[in-house]
Each structure stands twice: as structure tokens, then as C-alpha cells.
Amino acid sequence: MRFHKHIESTGYEILHCVDDEGWKIFRELDGSSRSKTWNPVRVRRVRPSRREAFRASDSPYYGSECLMFRRSAIDALQDILDAHGELLPLEDEGGVELFLHNTRALDAFDHECTVGSRDENGRIEMANNHVFIPSVVEGVDIFKQACPRAGTIYLSDRFVQRWKQAKLKGLDFVLAWDSDLPPEAQPNVWTSKPIKL
Numbered sequence: 133m134r135f136h137k138h139i140e141s142t143g144y145e146i147l148h149c150v151d152d153e154g155w156k157i158f159r160e161l162d163g164s165s166r167s168k169t170w171n172p173v174r175v176r177r178v179r180p181s182r183r184e185a186f187r188a189s190d191s192p193y194y195g196s197e198c199l200m201f202r203r204s205a206i207d208a209l210q211d212i213l214d215a216h217g218e219l220l221p222l223e224d225e226g227g228v229e230l231f232l233h234n235t236r237a238l239d240a241f242d243h244e245c246t247v248g249s250r251d252e253n254g255r256i257e258m259a260n261n262h263v264f265i266p267s268v269v270e271g272v273d274i275f276k277q278a279c280p281r282a283g284t285i286y287l288s289d290r291f292v293q294r295w296k297q298a299k300l301k302g303l304d305f306v307l308a309w310d311s312d313l314p315p316e317a318q319p320n321v322w323t324s325k326p327i328k329l
Contacts, residue, residue, distance in 0.1 A: 133266065135286040136305040137321050140193035144302040147192040147200055150174035158198050163237030163276055165218060172223040189302025196284045199233040206231060208298035212291055216274040235285050237278040240268045245315040261318040262309040
């Protein structure tokens with residue numbers, strides 16, 4: 133079993149919230165259902181830097197705590213997305229149909245073995261070298277680490293392979309955890325290179 137973090141691909145559009153209210157809403161996503169009270173957040177697709185291209189992304193990058201999708205990605209991954217959260221519409225200034233995936237949260241860290249910064253209670257806040265509890269993540273394709281505010285999202289090999297098979301663009305993936313490796317041999321997500329798709 134392996135899980136990955138998503139990162140932005142160079143030269144693809146990213147997303148910004150039009151106002152601070154949107155940023156606050158995204159930070160408070162904890163995996164609980166929002167569909168009954170959801171109002172679309174206003175977003176803007178932007179160029180990552182002046183030097184980079186502005187290619188359309190199937191998943192415009194916002195950060196490791198959120199996954200945003202165009203219809204092309206939803207069509208390719210619908211079964212996985214529906215099984216692991218809910219899709220909520222966004223309001224893009226340019227009129228592009230975009231959705232936020234409100235990913236379900238799991239308390240999946242092995243807090244004894246995971247290396248990273250800890251809160252005042254000794255629980256992992258930001259992991260460098262991940263160790264997940266296998267029984268918690270078995271059969272899961274997308275989850276975010278449960279925490280008071282938006283946690284980092286992790287994606288299974290199955291998700292990454294489906295992304296690749298559908299020839300989707302705009303995200304790269306870094307290996308975060310491999311169940312075949314001992315805790316001390318887990319990759320550091322901050323220094324690892326993206327996997328080859």
C-alpha cells in the first residue's frame with residue numbers, strides 16, 4: 133500500500149480565492165459534509181509566476197489541503213471522488229466549471245512513528261516522514277489527515293494510476309508512505325522528487 137501527496141505541476145494554472153472569506157472557508161474544511169449549507173466560493177485561475185506558462189489544469193492547484201477539479205477530472209475519477217467525499221461547486225471568475233472535493237478525514241497517523249512537528253498534545257501537526265496505520269487506510273483512495281483545520285490530502289496508488297491513465301494534467305505526486313518500508317526508511321515529502329507518471 134502506498135500513498136502520495138499532490139503538488140503543482142510547473143507551468144499550469146493555480147487557484148486563488150477572490151477574497152479572504154474563501155480562504156477561511158477552505159481552511160475550515162474538516163471532512164464533514166457541507167453540501168446542505170454550501171455557497172460556491174469565488175475563485176480566480178492565475179499564472180503561478182510571470183515566467184511560467186498558463187496551461188489549463190485538470191486540477192488547478194490551491195495547496196496540499198484542497199483538491200479542485202475541472203469536469204474532465206471528475207468524469208475520469210467520479211467513482212473514487214464520490215466514495216471518499218463530496219464535490220462542491222466553485223464560482224470561477226472566468227466561467228470555467230470547477231469543483232472542490234471535500235475529502236473525508238481519517239485519523240491515520242501512527243503518532244509514535246511519524247516524524248514531524250507536533251502540537252502541545254504531542255500529536256503530529258506537519259509530517260516529514262509519514263507512517264500510517266494500515267488498518268485505517270486499507271481500501272481508501274483519498275483522505276485528509278484529521279485535524280482541527282484542513283489537513284493534508286493523501287492519494288492512493290490507484291488514484292495516481294487512474295490520473296495517469298486518463299492523461300490528466302496539472303498535478304504531480306510525491307510518495308508519502310510505503311507500507312513495505314520500515315518507519316525509519318519512509319520518504320521525506322519535502323525533499324523527495326515527484327514520481328514519474
